[in-house]
Amino acid sequence: MTNELELKQWYQLLFGKIDSALLELKDYDGNYYWDSVDPNSLRYFVSNIVGTPWQNHMGLSLLSVTDRKLSPQSIYNLMSTINARLKNLFAAAELSEMVEFNYSVVEKYLTGSLMPDHTDRQRQSFLTAYGSFIFNVSKWITTQFTNEQQSYFSKFLFPKLPFDNRDFSVRTKALDVAKETRKTETSAVTPQLPEIRAESHFRWNQVHRLRKAMRDVLEKARHDRITLPLEFSYDESEYTNERWHFVLWDKESFGRYYKVGTSSENEVFLEFVRAENLDDGRPGDGLWFLEILRLRLIGIWDQEYLEDNERLKIVEYLNQWGYEDAVQGQAPFQIRNPGLLTQSVFIVRNSRKFDKLLINLEPIYVACTFARFALDIITSSGARMNELLQISYDKNCCIVTVDNSVTPPSKNYIYRLIPKGREEEENYYMPEEVYRFMSDIVNLLKESYNSSSIPEVEYSAATRKHLMSKKRYIFQYKGRHINEFTINAIIRFLLHGTIIQTSEGNQVVLKAHLLRHAFATHAVQTEKIPIDIVKSLLHQKDISVTEYYSAPTHQQISDTVG
Known part of the structure; x- marks a missing residue:
């Protein structure tokens, strides 16, 4: 048995660190409870909780909620929330x-005498998560353990609180503030929903044309055996009316010219030189993301090498675009999938060293392609994040039906996906152009894999992951499924600089779920689609939830009164 244990990864990670009885705890059938812990939760536990005074308490709670079949994402959220607040x-x-932690400490926190800078939302989230752990563990330990085990493990129970959410106004205040904030932001986004979709298409077309121009120059250079670097320009006349100038480099040519090392494999990249107005030659704006690159905001920007004036400039820039936590290092364009947006170390280092705008275009192009597709789906159907991430290149998911009852016959373009709170697929109807754009992504993936097909990958979005099998998911890159964190980051990137402000003049930061609210409001209040149909489109069970989602915005109410 010892040899069997020693081979288990969780045992190797936790042996000698947490209580041995907790580590070797088994169920009635002789199975180790730790075998069932989700890998993401285990990694978080090892990296962030082991070594804290509450490691055994959290370990027991983790086994409890895992055995009681809470979803992996719920477990991760509960654990990370409680751990952060306990610290x-x-x-x-x-x-x-x-032993020093008791209800009076929590009471001081909830009433604001401890950590007065925390928001009501933070206090409410902690109390809710803590209460959930207490409830689940108390139910679990009395039904799964012997009296002797209950006596032993009682020392690892979080102390019960003689109050709950109802005893504090913090919960109501936090929920009211959250609802009002969302409604205010929805009021700003809803009238611009068509423009948001159009802007995402316009920007994707810009980067698509740049990619084609770069590839044409590269192909000609290879055909004519011309060595890099090569200067080139082309007219970006759609709306911008500008000519954009670039230099096409590869690492070897850049290294020779600037005498810098090139340790990794060779690759081509661009240097943006300038943009000029086609009418009078005045300096133009160029691509929308140039300032993001200039300030090196892709990924985690708050690095030790930054000087104080550089950090201040970045914080002021991010604050301008609605990122209120920038002073704490908020990274709106950080992604968790390789190959998307991220610029190579070579590019970032030499951009800074030589004060140049160097661009790894392919990661940006691929990110913008997925961002456009996600935006099209959300703004056309109101789909949730975990629903759009289910789309797979399979006949059971992508369906086209023909309605012969009308003349001429019409086609219905459908994705079969599992909605929130369900376990069976339902129909999600899409416009034809959205459905067809998926073919462009499939071709992009085939090219990236150098294959005639795309591979099956594990579903990585933690929400409802336990229901999803390996499939040929559309939202994948470099062999990994794209997660919701990355989707929100690339949506922010594609739409960065779009001015969307509340009535108070505050810039709105776009998120997938906010767009879902805007879709519902636009459908009911502007398109006048019956609310029961919108309820079906949103795949909601309770029409009162749809009524909340689709309630008129402040501006719509004001316009009616006016």
Whole structure:
């Protein structure tokens, strides 16, 4: 048995660190509870909780909620929320051991006397998560353990609180503020929904044309055996009326010219030189993302090498576009999938060293392609994030039906996906152009894999992951399924600089779920689609939820009164 245990990854990671009885805990059938813990939760536990005073308490709670079949994402969210707040509370109250942690500490936090800078939302989230752990563990330990085990593990139970959410106004205040914020932001986004979709198409076309121009120059250079670098320009006349100038480099030519090392394999990239107005030659704006590259905001920007004036400039720039936590290092364009947006170390280092705008175009192009597709789906159907990520290149998912009852016959373009709270696929209807754009993504993926097909990959979005099998998911790149964190980041990138402001003049940061709210409001209030049909489109069970989603915005109410 010892040899069997020693081969288990979780045992190797936790042996000698947490309580041994907790580590070797089994169910009635003789199975180790740790075998069932989700890998993401295990990684978080090992990296962030082991070594804290509450490691055994959290470990017992983790086994409890896992055995009680909470979803992996719910478990991760509960655990990370409680862990973050416990670290804050122990520091603020100067605690060092769990025996010092009691209800009075929590009460001070919830009433604001501890950590007054925390928001009502943060306090409410902690109390809700803590209460969930207490409830699940108390139910679990009394039904799964012997009296002797209950006595032993009672020392690892989080202390119960003699109050709950109903005893504090913090929960109501937090929920009211969240609802009002969402409604205010929805009011700003809804009237611009068609423009948002159009802007995403316009920008994707820009980067698509640049990619084609770059490839044409590269092909000609190879055909004519011309060595890089090569200068080129082309007219970006659609709306911008500008001529854009670039230099096409590869690492070897750049290294020779600037005498820098090129340790990794050779690759081509662009240097943006200038943009000029076609009418009078005045300086033009160029691509919308140039300032993001100039400030090196892709990924985690808050690095030690930054000087104070550089950091201040970045914070002011991000604040201008609605990123209120920039001073704390908020990274709106950080992704968690390789090959998307991220610029290579060579590009970033030499951009800074020589004060140049160097561009790895392919990661940007691929990111913009997926962002456009996600935006099209959300703004056309109101699909949730975990629903659009289910789209796969399979006949059971992508369906076209023909309605012969009308003349001429019409086609219905359908994705078969599992909605939130269900376990069976339902129909998601899409416009033809959205459906057809998927073919462009499939071709892009085939090219990237150098294959006539795209591979099956594991579903990586934590929400409802336990229901999803390996498939040929459309949202994939470099052998990995794209997650919701990355989708929101690339949507922000594609639409960066689009001015969307609340009535108070605050810039709105676009998120997938906010666009879902805007879709519902636009459908009911502008398109006048009956609310029961919108309920079906949104795949919601309760029409009162649809009524909340689609309630008229402040501006729509004001216009009616006016």
